Structure formats: C-alpha cells, structure tokens
Amino acid sequence: MATKTFSFTLSLNDLFGSKSPQTASKVSLFSVKCSAGNGERPWKNSDARLVLEDGSIWKAKSFGASGTQVGEVVFNTSLTGYQEILTDPSYAGQFVLMTNPHIGNTGINFDDEESAQCFLSGLVIRSLSISTSNWRCEKDLGDYLAERNVMGIYDVDTRAITRRLREDGSLIGVLSTDNSKTDEELLQMSKSWDIVGIDLISGVSCKSPFEWVDRTKDEWEFSSSEGPRDTFHVVAYDFGIKHNILRRLASYGCKITVVPSTWPASETLKLNPDGVLFSNGPGDPSAVPYAVETVKDIIGKVPVFGICMGHQLLGQALGGTTYKMKFGHHGGNHPVRNLRTGRVEISSQNHNYAVDPATLPEGVEVTHINLNDSSCAGLAFPARKIVSLQYHPEASPGPHDSDNGERLQTCSTVY
Ligand SMILES: NC(=O)CC[C@H](N)C(=O)O
Structure with a gap:
C-alpha cells in the first residue's frame, strides 16, 4: 500500500x-x-492487536516495526526516560507498557542509550506524541523503533491493561499487525509461551571481555565525591549491564573490566580485582544455574556487589530462593527504606523476581526493603564481603537518591 x-x-x-x-x-x-x-x-485506523493470555483483545495502532511478537507484559510507572527503558537489556522478553500517557515528545538522542540494542519485545503506550521537541533530539521514536525492529502500539487503554495486570498479575501477550492471523491463533501463541525457566542473559551479555573507561559526562555529573582514576579495579559480570552502571563506577574512579556471563570465576580471580560486580539482567534467576555457580566460586574471596539480577544470583548462591512477584516493580518512583539508617530513598526499579529473605542463612542481613510491599530490596553479608541491591542505584532513568560512593567504600575498605 x-x-x-x-x-x-x-x-x-x-x-x-x-x-x-x-x-x-x-x-x-x-x-x-x-x-x-x-x-x-x-x-490511521487500528491495525494491531494485543492478545493477552486471559483472552482479552486490545485493538491499537501500530508504530515502529510490524509483525507478530510474543512477550510478557509489564507496566512501568516512570514519567520520563523511555529511551533508557527501551535500551535496558533487563526488559528482554517483555512488552513495556508505559503508564505515563504521553510518550515520544522528546524524541531520541545519541547519549541516553543504556546498551547498544533494544532487547525488549515491544512498547505499549496510550498516546504517541505527534511532535518532538528537545535540544538533543536526533530522530523520532517511531523511526527509531522501526530501525531497531521493535514493535510499538498506541491508542490503547493502558490504564485498563495496567489495572488488569495489578489484579491478575503479569500476563503473556502477543502483539500482531498480521491480519491473516486469527484472534484464536494469537491467543494460543500467548498460552504456549512462558518467560519462566528461560536463560535470557546469554542473549544479551557481551561475547568477550573489554575495558570500560567512559565516565558520566561533566554536564550530567551530580556527585561531588568523584575519586581519582583507577582507585579500584572492578570486574563487572555482564548479565545485561546498563551503561550507566559502568559510567557511575568510572566516575567514582574505578578501572573496569567487563566480562561475559559465562566468564569462569577462576579467570576473574586471576585478575586479582578489588571487587566484582554482578550486574542486572533479564529473566528468571533460577534459569541460569551456571551464573549462580560462578557467583558461589567468587564470594568470600573478594568483595562483591550485586545489582538486581546480580542481587538475585547472590541470594541463590548463599542458599536462598527467589520467587516471581505478582507484577513486579518497574518505575522510577519506588520508595525503599535503608534499615541501617532509617533513610528513605526514592528508587528506580525494574524486576519481576525477588529474594525470599526467610530462606537466607544466618548472618545475612536485609539492609533495604521496598516500602510498597515490604519485599527485600537489599542485602549485606559482612562475613563474606557481600552487598547487593534489588533496585538500580545508577537510576537512568530515575531519581539519584541511591547514587553514592559509600557502597564502593563499604565494599572495598570496610570488608
Ligand atoms: N533489572 C534486572 O536485573 C531484572 C532482574 C530479573 N530479571 C527480574 O526481572 O527480576
């Protein structure tokens, strides 16, 4: 046509x-x-359908790529930062529904990428901005998604879908612009796919080690505690690491070696690092036992820090279990209490799984809880030089309450 x-x-x-x-x-x-x-x-008339596994069918208008795609639908409550969300590898296998109704108005720029690719299954929004206006804008959202072969839909009732997900929990969905497929076929497709039990980190991790040197750019730097260069050598396991985690470490003076998810613990220990970071990453932490084994082989030997997937893998390596939450936490407005200080941080979060603190061995301390549901948001185990957070201290997008150098100091000096 x-x-x-x-x-x-x-x-x-x-x-x-x-x-x-x-x-x-x-x-x-x-x-x-x-x-x-x-x-x-x-x-434009409706030309796409989102069919959820509960049998509901949502007509919408497509933008970005066309085709048929399956994934788990999660809602994100961030008001800003759709570009960082699109490039967060932890969304692999998921459709992100933005609860903020107006998306696309600042376009896309070259600086806000959290990884080199978009790994998510698709984007679901209420209203697609018909104009873009921002001094950094390089292209519009629709063109960007089309280039990256990511499907998007708009003009769909995102509030109604969000309420359904809150009531019934996360749902698998199929998004399609293909008129030749019947609703029943799409429904069967959604029912025969599952995100649980799939190793998604191997598809997003780097393939070989590399050094990372970029710091947060001066105009965006908000911390005054920047250290000199190469204070600590950190080996960062890339389970789908966001670039801003690496930029923040570099800004705090770390020399960083990024290694793939399958990199042997023995090779890491040979590098004699001051600390090891286990990164964020997509999917079910129980589906990657090889990564848990690597974590087990490293803990106790050098100070370690886990973020999100890294925190979940640490929980499992310590003998604890993880569970799937009803609809998870995705957004830049999650209140977390630091139980050591009583201080509340408004945090950036993106996870569907959590560590069950009741299953952890004696000596492991729950240091943070999510104030919305009291789930475990942070752990420490001084005897084995471990600290970890379920959320994202680097934010991107989100408030900077959780970004400070204390954790590096705690990790490397106190332990
Ligand atoms: N951001 C992340 O690391 C996500 C962790 C894990 N994949 C989850 O959904 O719980």
Missing part, C-alpha cells in the same frame, strides 16, 4: 519572530504518516 507523509515544519522564527533566541531551532508541529489513494482516510 502506498504511504505518504504529510509534514509541516515551522521554525521558532516563524512562530515568535526574529527576536527568538533560538531562531535556528525547528519545531516539527505536525507530522502524520497515513495511507493515501483510493478514498482512504488521512488518519
């Missing part, structure tokens, strides 16, 4: 006269892609 793009672009000069300080900037006021010819209407 022929497609035409109608695009109207005005400069700020046109709008505000030549006194505007940013006369070179352009604001794309209206850009709509629609079908043309044969009396077709100049707006």
Whole structure:
C-alpha cells in the first residue's frame, strides 16, 4: 500500500519572530504518516492487536516495526526516560507498557542509550506524541523503533491493561499487525509461551571481555565525591549491564573490566580485582544455574556487589530462593527504606523476581526493603564481603537518591 507523509515544519522564527533566541531551532508541529489513494482516510485506523493470555483483545495502532511478537507484559510507572527503558537489556522478553500517557515528545538522542540494542519485545503506550521537541533530539521514536525492529502500539487503554495486570498479575501477550492471523491463533501463541525457566542473559551479555573507561559526562555529573582514576579495579559480570552502571563506577574512579556471563570465576580471580560486580539482567534467576555457580566460586574471596539480577544470583548462591512477584516493580518512583539508617530513598526499579529473605542463612542481613510491599530490596553479608541491591542505584532513568560512593567504600575498605 502506498504511504505518504504529510509534514509541516515551522521554525521558532516563524512562530515568535526574529527576536527568538533560538531562531535556528525547528519545531516539527505536525507530522502524520497515513495511507493515501483510493478514498482512504488521512488518519490511521487500528491495525494491531494485543492478545493477552486471559483472552482479552486490545485493538491499537501500530508504530515502529510490524509483525507478530510474543512477550510478557509489564507496566512501568516512570514519567520520563523511555529511551533508557527501551535500551535496558533487563526488559528482554517483555512488552513495556508505559503508564505515563504521553510518550515520544522528546524524541531520541545519541547519549541516553543504556546498551547498544533494544532487547525488549515491544512498547505499549496510550498516546504517541505527534511532535518532538528537545535540544538533543536526533530522530523520532517511531523511526527509531522501526530501525531497531521493535514493535510499538498506541491508542490503547493502558490504564485498563495496567489495572488488569495489578489484579491478575503479569500476563503473556502477543502483539500482531498480521491480519491473516486469527484472534484464536494469537491467543494460543500467548498460552504456549512462558518467560519462566528461560536463560535470557546469554542473549544479551557481551561475547568477550573489554575495558570500560567512559565516565558520566561533566554536564550530567551530580556527585561531588568523584575519586581519582583507577582507585579500584572492578570486574563487572555482564548479565545485561546498563551503561550507566559502568559510567557511575568510572566516575567514582574505578578501572573496569567487563566480562561475559559465562566468564569462569577462576579467570576473574586471576585478575586479582578489588571487587566484582554482578550486574542486572533479564529473566528468571533460577534459569541460569551456571551464573549462580560462578557467583558461589567468587564470594568470600573478594568483595562483591550485586545489582538486581546480580542481587538475585547472590541470594541463590548463599542458599536462598527467589520467587516471581505478582507484577513486579518497574518505575522510577519506588520508595525503599535503608534499615541501617532509617533513610528513605526514592528508587528506580525494574524486576519481576525477588529474594525470599526467610530462606537466607544466618548472618545475612536485609539492609533495604521496598516500602510498597515490604519485599527485600537489599542485602549485606559482612562475613563474606557481600552487598547487593534489588533496585538500580545508577537510576537512568530515575531519581539519584541511591547514587553514592559509600557502597564502593563499604565494599572495598570496610570488608
Ligand atoms: N533489572 C534486572 O536485573 C531484572 C532482574 C530479573 N530479571 C527480574 O526481572 O527480576
């Protein structure tokens, strides 16, 4: 089918006269892609379906890539940061539904990527911004998703889907723009797929070790406690690591060697690091026993720090169990209490699994809890030089309450 793009672009000069300080900037006021010819209407009709495993069917309009894709639907309550969310490898196998209704208005830039790829199954939003306006904007969200072969849908009742997920728990869904597939076929597809028990980290991890040197750029640096370079040598296990975790470590002065998820513990120990970081990563921590074995072989020998998946793997390596939560925590507004200090941090979170603290051995301390549901949000085991967090101290996106150098100091000096 022929497609035409109608695009109207005005400069700020046109709008505000030549006194505007940013006369070179352009604001794309209206850009709509629609079908043309044969009396077709100049707006887009619903052309996609999201079929959930509970049998509900949600009609929507597609943007980005087309096709048919299966995944677990989770909702994210962040108000900003859709680009960081799209590039967080921990969303592999999942559709991210943004509860913020208006998405796409700041476009896409080259600086906010959390990894080199988008690993998520698709994006579900209420309203797709018809214009992009930001000084860093390089392209619009739809073009970006199409380039990266990621499906997106808009004009769907995201509040209603979120309420369903809150009541019934996470659901598997199939998103399709393919009219030749019946609703029943898509429903069967959603029922015959599961995210539990699948090793998703091997698909997102790097393939060979590399050094990471980039720090947080000066204009974004908010911490005054930046250390000198190469204070600590940290080996970071890449289970799907977000770039901002590495940037924050570099900003705090660490020399960083990133290694793949299958990198042997013995090779890591040969590097004689000051500390080992077990990163965030997608999927079920029980589906990656090889990673738990690696963690077991390292703990007690050097100080270690776990973030999210890394925290869950540490919980298992200590003999504890992890469980799947009803709908998990995804967003930049989760209150966490540090039980040592009583201080509350508003944190950035993205996880569907949690460590069951009742299953952990004596001596392991729960240091943080999520105040929404009292689930375990942080652990420490001084006897074996372990600290870990279920959430994201590097944020990206999210508030910076949890970003401080104390943990590095705790990890490396006190233990
Ligand atoms: N961000 C993460 O590391 C996610 C951890 C794990 N995959 C979960 O969903 O619980």
